Amino acid sequence: MAVMYQQVCPVLFGENATQEMAKKIAEEGHKNVFICCDPGVRAAGIADMIVEILKEEGLSSSVFDECVPDAPDTSIDELAEKIRQTGADIILGVGGGSSMDAAKAAGVVLDNGDSVRKYMEENGNPGFVIKTPVYLLPTNAGTGSESTPMSVIHEMATDTKKVVLRYAELAVLDPKLTVSCPPSVTVNSGMDALSHAVEACTSVAPNPKDMALALHAIKLIVNNLPIAIREPENLEARGNLLFASNISGIAFAAMSTHIGHCFAHEAGIHFHLNHGLCCGLAVPETIRFVADKKPEEVRKIAEAMGVAVPEGCDAKETAELVAKFVRSLMRECGMKPLKECGISREDALSIAKAAIDNNWFHIMCPGDITYAQMEQFIADIYDNYQ
Numbered sequence: 001m002a003v004m005y006q007q008v009c010p011v012l013f014g015e016n017a018t019q020e021m022a023k024k025i026a027e028e029g030h031k032n033v034f035i036c037c038d039p040g041v042r043a044a045g046i047a048d049m050i051v052e053i054l055k056e057e058g059l060s061s062s063v064f065d066e067c068v069p070d071a072p073d074t075s076i077d078e079l080a081e082k083i084r085q086t087g088a089d090i091i092l093g094v095g096g097g098s099s100m101d102a103a104k105a106a107g108v109v110l111d112n113g114d115s116v117r118k119y120m121e122e123n124g125n126p127g128f129v130i131k132t133p134v135y136l137l138p139t140n141a142g143t144g145s146e147s148t149p150m151s152v153i154h155e156m157a158t159d160t161k162k163v164v165l166r167y168a169e170l171a172v173l174d175p176k177l178t179v180s181c182p183p184s185v186t187v188n189s190g191m192d193a194l195s196h197a198v199e200a201c202t203s204v205a206p207n208p209k210d211m212a213l214a215l216h217a218i219k220l221i222v223n224n225l226p227i228a229i230r231e232p233e234n235l236e237a238r239g240n241l242l243f244a245s246n247i248s249g250i251a252f253a254a255m256s257t258h259i260g261h262c263f264a265h266e267a268g269i270h271f272h273l274n275h276g277l278c279c280g281l282a283v284p285e286t287i288r289f290v291a292d293k294k295p296e297e298v299r300k301i302a303e304a305m306g307v308a309v310p311e312g313c314d315a316k317e318t319a320e321l322v323a324k325f326v327r328s329l330m331r332e333c334g335m336k337p338l339k340e341c342g343i344s345r346e347d348a349l350s351i352a353k354a355a356i357d358n359n360w361f362h363i364m365c366p367g368d369i370t371y372a373q374m375e376q377f378i379a380d381i382y383d384n385y386q
């Protein structure tokens with residue numbers, strides 16, 4: 001069977017990419033830039049640095065620094081109104097997934113009016129126009145949101161995560177923007193990117209281009225994450241992680257995530273835990289879960305990670321070796337187990353049914369996931385990494 005694969009928005013990658021972006025914005029004739037970020041990005045001096053770089057190109061800008069994780073739908077509508085009031089002609093989303101998602105979703109509301117709820121995929125994927133460009137600058141290497149069409153929004157009325165689909169017009173990968181990331185953010189976001197690559201590789205919708213991207217991302221992440229934790233200012237490691245997060249984002253936008261993200265979305269909402277942390281905790285168990293159905297992919301993942309697999313190992317044994325390797329990487333990088341996050345085993349298991357019912361992409365996992373299997377999956381996450 002032939003497969004279709006997508007090409008996504010252009011990427012500007014490398015040191016001083018931010019300066020190059022500012023030149024491009026000026027050349028395109030824009031005058032007034034709106035920057036969306038969170039208080040942490042502002043406090044780290046990143047937003048003000050971008051304002052200065054834009055100024056050097058004669059561009060004026062406004063900064064909104066109140067983006068929050070798991071953006072509520074109401075906050076997106078308010079953000080769109082704030083952008084409208086400034087008369088901005090281009091939007092920059094600067095930060096992690098939440099700030100970039102907010103920029104993309106607010107752009108849709110700005111250009112089309114009404115509420116963000118109208119444009120959610122779950123409401124029939126309604127058409128909309130794009131007039132105001134959105135450029136995205138990740139400040140951590142994790143979500144890949146700069147190159148995916150997904151904006152994850154928290155629908156308050158139903159207390160569930162919903163999605164608005166809109167690509168950015170440009171992704172800007174500047175390693176310098178990630179050096180101020182504290183170790184916990186670096187590890188959680190890096191493990192989020194690893195989960196995107198691993199889940200994408202083992203989904204029911206593979207294609208050769210995105211498989212190659214995901215496997216290369218896996219190799220880059222396991223080789224560079226410990227370096228970035230030990231040497232936060234190492235621009236080569238930071239650049240490799242940014243690139244890995246970008247290409248794993250492209251890979252999962254095409255091939256999809258599945259069981260790990262079903263757990264992570266639910267755990268994030270119920271326990272208010274960091275998305276990357278939840279996704280990362282699920283990686284070893286995802287590999288074990290798919291071993292029977294995806295033996296060749298598990299072998300390729302082992303190879304990408306550099307895990308030595310003795311001759312004669314079957315898929316299950318290979319998956320155990322890979323899972324063990326990932327857990328030791330998590331320990332080395334200081335990733336917290338669920339128990340240390342204050343979650344009891346009983347509470348963790350209680351979200352199993354919702355993890356399937358509220359997340360349609362469980363169907364992208366090879367083999368149906370039953371409620372009992374999801375409960376066992378979560379038990380394994382809890383018990384096997386302490």
Ligand SMILES: [Fe+2]
Pocket residue numbers: 143192195196261275279
């Ligand atoms: Fe994720």
